[in-house]
């Protein structure tokens with residue numbers, strides 16, 4: 053093979069290497085609140101502020117795509133009150149921030165099975181996506197009711213259906229065919245995956261896409277994450293040497 057893998061980072065104006073696609077597991081809201089003897093919702097509220105800071109910072113740096121893990125398919129296991137608080141904050145975030153996204157040429161996207169949310173939230177999300185669909189600037193992807201294993205299973209199911217219907221030959225199912233069925237198929241390859249709060253696990257996030265991403269685990273709790281910590285993370289990425297199996 054002589055071609056360079058698609059996952060190779062691009063150069064930012066000939067200077068430091070900038071990741072094209074950064075994903076963040078935004079973790080530690082509850083612990084941030086606990087440290088302050090506040091209810092968990094207070095941590096989630098501050099987490100939304102961190103989302104605003106980081107999306108603006110990523111935009112200013114010229115990151116093409118930013119994917120944020122906001123609600124996992126396992127987060128339904130939390131107490132009903134907390135789930136409903138998170139849904140409330142999501143509603144508020146979309147209502148408050150959609151105008152800025154439209155104005156700043158941001159394309160909003162969602163990955164995950166968000167249609168399981170309440171009908172009003174589904175409508176709100178779809179309206180927001182539609183309002184930014186004609187934009188051609190940075191992509192903000194929010195992972196809602198997302199689970200990587202379910203995403204891969206759904207891809208396998210669709211390929212099996214196509215094979216059954218005779219539209220594809222099972223022998224032709226390769227990595228690219230699976231990738232084309234994932235929620236992320238039209239996003240740039242994942243370059244950098246960050247998890248905050250000191251936990252060192254992926255919690256069912258972008259398992260396929262992370263195959264050759266650089267992983268960064270930082271101790272900062274998500275509500276404390278800001279433009280400077282984001283810039284540090286990008287700098288850490290820039291200093292890594294990626295080999296993609298070569299030398």
Ligand code: IPE
Pocket residue numbers: 078079080081082083084122123127138249274
């Ligand atoms: C991340 O913070 C936010 C979501 C999972 C929605 P947590 O709520 O997981 O915070 P910790 O891990 O309990 O501190």
Ligand code: IPE
Pocket residue numbers: 077078079080121122123124127251253255
């Ligand atoms: C992962 O964080 C999910 C999100 C950040 C949305 P969790 O806090 O839910 O993950 P675990 O339970 O510690 O693995």
Ligand code: MG
Pocket residue numbers: 079080081
């Ligand atoms: Mg957590």
